[in-house]
Amino acid sequence: xxxxxxxxxxxxxxxxxxxxxxxxxxxxxxxxxxxxxxxxxxxxxxxxxxxxxxxxxxxxxxxxxxxxxxxxxxxxxxxxxxxxxxxxxxxxxxxxxxxxxxxxxxxxxxxxxxxxxxxxxxxxxxxxxxxxxxxxxxxxxxxxxxxxxxxxxxxxxxxxxxxxxxxxxxxxxxxxxxxxxxxxxxxxxxxxxxxxxxxxxxxxxxxxxxxxxxxxxxxxxxxxxxxxxxxxxxxxxxxxxxxxxxxxxxxxxxxxxxxxxxxxxxxxxxxxxxxxxxxxxxxxxxxxxxxxxxxxxxxxxxxxxxxxxxxxxxxxxxxxxxxxxxxxxxxxxxxxxxxxxxxxxxxxxxxxxxxxxxxxxxxxxxxxxxxxxxxxxxxxxxxxxxxxxxxxxxxxxxxxxxxxxxxxxxxxxxxxxxxxxxxxxxxxxxxxxxxxxxxxxxxxxxxxxxxxxxxxxxxxxxxxxxxxxxxxxxxxxxxxxxxxxxxxxxxxxxxxxxxxxxxxxxxxxxxxxxxxxxxxxxxxxxx
Amino acid sequence: xxxxxxxxxxxxxxxxxxxxxxxxxxxxxxxxxxxxxxxxxxxxxxxxxxxxxxxxxxxxxxxxxxxxxxxxxxxxxxxxxxxxxxxxxxxxxxxxxxxxxxxxxxxxxxxxxxxxxxxxxxxxxxxxxxxxxxxxxxxxxxxxxxxxxxxxxxxxxxxxxxxxxxxxxxxxxxxxxxxxxxxxxxxxxxxxxxxxx
Numbered sequence: 001x002x003x004x005x006x007x008x009x010x011x012x013x014x015x016x017x018x019x020x021x022x023x024x025x026x027x028x029x030x031x032x033x034x035x036x037x038x039x040x041x042x043x044x045x046x047x048x049x050x051x052x053x054x055x056x057x058x059x060x061x062x063x064x065x066x067x068x069x070x071x072x073x074x075x076x077x078x079x080x081x082x083x084x085x086x087x088x089x090x091x092x093x094x095x096x097x098x099x100x101x102x103x104x105x106x107x108x109x110x111x112x113x114x115x116x117x118x119x120x121x122x123x124x125x126x127x128x129x130x131x132x133x134x135x136x137x138x139x140x141x142x143x144x145x146x147x148x149x150x151x152x153x154x155x156x157x158x159x160x161x162x163x164x165x166x167x168x169x170x171x172x173x174x175x176x177x178x179x180x181x182x183x184x185x186x187x188x189x190x191x192x193x194x195x196x197x198x199x200x201x202x203x204x205x206x207x208x209x210x211x212x213x214x215x216x217x218x219x220x221x222x223x224x225x226x227x228x229x230x231x232x233x234x235x236x237x238x239x240x241x242x243x244x245x246x247x248x249x250x251x252x253x254x255x256x257x258x259x260x261x262x263x264x265x266x267x268x269x270x271x272x273x274x275x276x277x278x279x280x281x282x283x284x285x286x287x288x289x290x291x292x293x294x295x296x297x298x299x300x301x302x303x304x305x306x307x308x309x310x311x312x313x314x315x316x317x318x319x320x321x322x323x324x325x326x327x328x329x330x331x332x333x334x335x336x337x338x339x340x341x342x343x344x345x346x347x348x349x350x351x352x353x354x355x356x357x358x359x360x361x362x363x364x365x366x367x368x369x370x371x372x373x374x375x376x377x378x379x380x381x382x383x384x385x386x387x388x389x390x391x392x393x394x395x396x397x398x399x400x401x402x403x404x405x406x407x408x409x410x411x412x413x414x415x416x417x418x419x420x421x422x423x424x425x426x427x428x429x430x431x432x433x434x435x436x437x438x439x440x441x442x443x444x445x446x447x448x449x450x451x452x453x454x455x456x457x458x459x460x461x462x463x464x465x466x467x468x469x470x471x472x473x474x475x476x477x478x479x480x481x482x483x484x485x486x487x488x489x490x491x492x493x494x495x496x497x498x499x500x501x502x503x504x505x506x507x508x509x510x511x512x513x514x515x516x517x518x519x520x521x522x523x524x525x526x527x
Numbered sequence: 528x529x530x531x532x533x534x535x536x537x538x539x540x541x542x543x544x545x546x547x548x549x550x551x552x553x554x555x556x557x558x559x560x561x562x563x564x565x566x567x568x569x570x571x572x573x574x575x576x577x578x579x580x581x582x583x584x585x586x587x588x589x590x591x592x593x594x595x596x597x598x599x600x601x602x603x604x605x606x607x608x609x610x611x612x613x614x615x616x617x618x619x620x621x622x623x624x625x626x627x628x629x630x631x632x633x634x635x636x637x638x639x640x641x642x643x644x645x646x647x648x649x650x651x652x653x654x655x656x657x658x659x660x661x662x663x664x665x666x667x668x669x670x671x672x673x674x675x676x677x678x679x680x681x682x683x684x685x686x687x688x689x690x691x692x693x694x695x696x697x698x699x700x701x702x703x704x705x706x707x708x709x710x711x712x713x714x715x716x717x718x719x720x721x722x723x724x
Contacts, residue, residue: 029703044701107555199698284709313673337685358541
């Protein structure tokens with residue numbers, strides 16, 4: 001084997017880190033009984049050096065009725081190199097852990113195909129499965145509610161809490177409740193909401209949205225968490241030891257859990273056959289939220305349905321392996337009815353899902369099981385941070401979900417992609433993510449929801465790309481390539497590539513077609 | 528129109544085109560030549576759990592938790608000092624140091640144990656206790672999650688949870704911490720089910 005085929009190695013002999021300066025021998029993380037370093041859950045597969053403190057880059061600036069400027073926020077993220085490197089490294093590590101799990105299961109591709117097929121089947125018979133789920137859940141003693149949109153969901157939950165005189169709600173992480181602005185609504189009606197997932201609690205205390213659907217505070221360094229906890233929980237601002245910070249959160253949250261009036265969870269899956277919903281966490285915080293207070297409310301998007309209990313044998317095998325590269329989450333809990341003396345409510349939420357079901361190009365995005373694998377692999381996401389998208393869902397899956405909520409506000413997001421297709425390749429339910437990103441670009445261009453500069457560029461590029469002869473003539477020389485594009489597209493501040501101080505790449509001296517003709521397809525290439 | 532009827536009408540009106548039959552689920556093989564206990568324990572350890580191949584419960588508890596004051600037992604093999612049957616509210620269990628329960632079955636593929644409501648007596652004890660000790664019969668291990676989900680427990684219990692190692696988080700810089708919100712440790716003791724119990 002030639003030297004160039006050997007993967008780069010770090011000092012410890014393992015494949016090189018993306019950022020060598022993050023190398024360290026020990027991160028003080030949990031070890032097994034034999035003393036070996038453990039890497040289950042969202043832990044890194046190798047210890048990483050904590051970067052020195054640096055002000056945390058904040059997310060996209062949000063203005064009323066103005067499209068999110070992902071580029072601007074991404075630039076600020078890149079300009080904070082310690083945050084950007086750690087973010088890039090951790091997420092790429094999750095992607096590599098996922099690959100390791102994939103290689104350990106020979107049936108991986110079969111499982112992906114099954115998961116995709118089961119979801120397609122369920123979505124195309126969703127009315128029947130929702131009715132079956134409802135009737136089973138009711139038979140088990142669960143109260144079932146239906147919400148057309150986020151506002152209706154929030155009113156229903158408020159009503160349940162008001163009926164019980166509940167003042168404090170503890171909850172586990174749920175992207176659906178982020179989507180419907182649940183915490184803001186509850187604050188407006190005077191009900192205290194306490195997030196119990198560590199990452200989500202950090203984000204709540206810092207008044208930021210989660211930046212990743214599985215690891216909500218992945219964009220923060222330990223120094224940022226120490227600042228937030230010192231400010232909001234009164235911890236020692238000089239102590240940014242991760243064990244100390246996690247223990248402080250445990251100690252400060254436990255009394256709130258014990259005294260809560262109600263608990264709330266989301267659901268990863270809802271099983272029509274039995275009326276069961278399934279919640280997966282690593283911290284056990286969903287089980288505390290559900291099992292300590294007398295009242296449990298679960299908010300469930302209608303796309304979470306699956307037909308049979310046995311289908312979980314496909315989805316649970318894929319979920320955590322895809323998300324974290326860990327074979328299963330620490331806790332996978334199945335709720336089929338209220339415990340003795342307890343009360344259980346389910347709110348089934350549409351909020352745009354039924355409309356998306358009717359869009360031939362986009363309905364398959366409803367197969368998503370929120371694992372985040374597409375985010376971990378995406379070069380744009382890893383380098384720009386989830387908050388730069390300024391939306392509930394970020395990364396590749398966000399690019400195709402967000403515009404369906406607000407086309408104008410999220411009109412620039414489908415352009416935050418290189419269309420390399422890696423997201424599609426890692427998706428455990430085989431959503432054609434990169435094709436949908438491209439389809440959204442077309443939709444937004446046709447409905448004039450994107451800015452005029454992007455429209456003009458797409459029009460010019462589209463014309464040229466659809467005429468092979470014109471295209472080849474135009475790029476015949478480096479000068480031609482530049483002539484092809486109007487000046488405002490290459491040297492104008494509106495071109496987001498050159499406006500950031502980057503130069504256009506040097507064009508090759510000879511095109512592929514010229515080389516092919518000159519060498520007779522490579523046969524006459526001088527050696 | 529009620530929200531329920533409106534949503535059902537919308538998903539039916541927007542039903543995607545095409546034929547999408549529900550697939551049969553095959554059972555994929557699981558390679559375990561030396562039985563299921565060894566891969567179960569190996570996978571449990573990788574998830575941060577502690578496997579104990581056998582021994583007397585009293586001795587295991589004394590060795591592992593010499594400082595424990597409050598021990599809540601839901602198994603006949605050990606008599607604790609907190610009676611779970613007498614608990615009036617889950618938060619009464621906030622001071623439990625160690626809880627002992629029996630799993631219905633284990634899963635070799637992941638090192639998971641299934642703890643249903645009937646085995647816990649009070650569901651919250653498995654999360655409020657500082658440490659959890661789980662008894663598992665060595666002959667009650669299934670190869671993979673596919674087989675696990677063919678078991679009857681999921682049709683029977685109002686609550687059942689797979690525990691795979693202790694409560695864990697690595698939300699800060701990917702550094703792994705055991706004891707995030709729930710138990711700080713999980714030990715699984717291989718212990719055959721006594722006939723008649």
